[in-house]
Amino acid sequence: MNTRDDERTLEDALAALPRRITPKRDLWPKIASHLDDGPSVRIVRPRWALGMAAGILLGVLAFMTIPRGYGHLSGSIPSSRDASLVRARVVLLEEYRERLSQLDAPTRARVERDLAMIRDAEKDLADALQNSPNSEVLLRLYAGALHQEFDLYDTVLTTTEINSVRNST
């Protein structure tokens, strides 16, 4: 495919995306309930994904600032913060697996392959950290790999949510 064809394909793909999308629920009641509030009011609601991401970040930062073993990978007893990270990963992984089935087979295969690559990198880095637990470079690389893993989950969840909204409108 030449460049002009690519450009045309991109334009067609963008043009095919819907501009008008109906939210899954009626947002008016909540808006109406805030119309008389003061100017500082901001809508806040529980976001498990955001809360989990914050927990994950704390866990990753703990890895980077408190050198220690990698219990959740090696099987030794994890610290409470490691345990939070492991719990967050388990919950997120369950959600990810459920949503993965909503993707078409080729995309699913590609996502699974990317996840396997990230997991391999995490394992290699965890092994290396067993030998050099205070290596800042390894710690940062490990933290980066963890973020890649969670961002992959996040992207799958986001995509399936958007597709779900589109299909319902």
Next chain:
Amino acid sequence: MNPGNAESEDAQRHWFDRARTGDREAFERIYRHHIDTVYGLCLRLTGRPDRAEDATQETFIAAWRALQHFDSRSTVGTWLHRIAVNSVLQQVRYRGRRHEVRESAVDRLPDIPAEHEPPLDMEMAIAALPDGARHVLVLVGLYGYTHREAAQWLGIAEGTSKAHLHWARQRLLTWLEQEPPR
């Protein structure tokens, strides 16, 4: 760019003027008329339905409070879109470090070999763009606003807007060279 559905702009102005007097039913009518385009814009800008819902709600609440400041040279739809962009940007600032982590993580995503790859969903490709590039792509590439408008709304230079769009398109073209859209 003319957001909204078939109801005329004059009719919208009528309901808008009534809303300005504190008429909630008139404001709800404006909401019903524009909700799909405002939510659609927020969904594209944020890439997440939960954030899009929050930004949409904040858009209409902010609009209600700013009714007296409406610039009559603009359409109601464009005015709401501008507020929506501001709501999304506030969300981005609110997310703070989380946002930075996501952008850097996206940049680290592994390069994908060109041969024998399964198709990549266009939504996923756009959602994976860094915030700045995605915002410009959505406003200019999808919703048809000018770089000048996008730059003004996003608080960036017009040249930066063009650079973001070029970068976003190149990134999407790279993907498309590997995978035709479904």
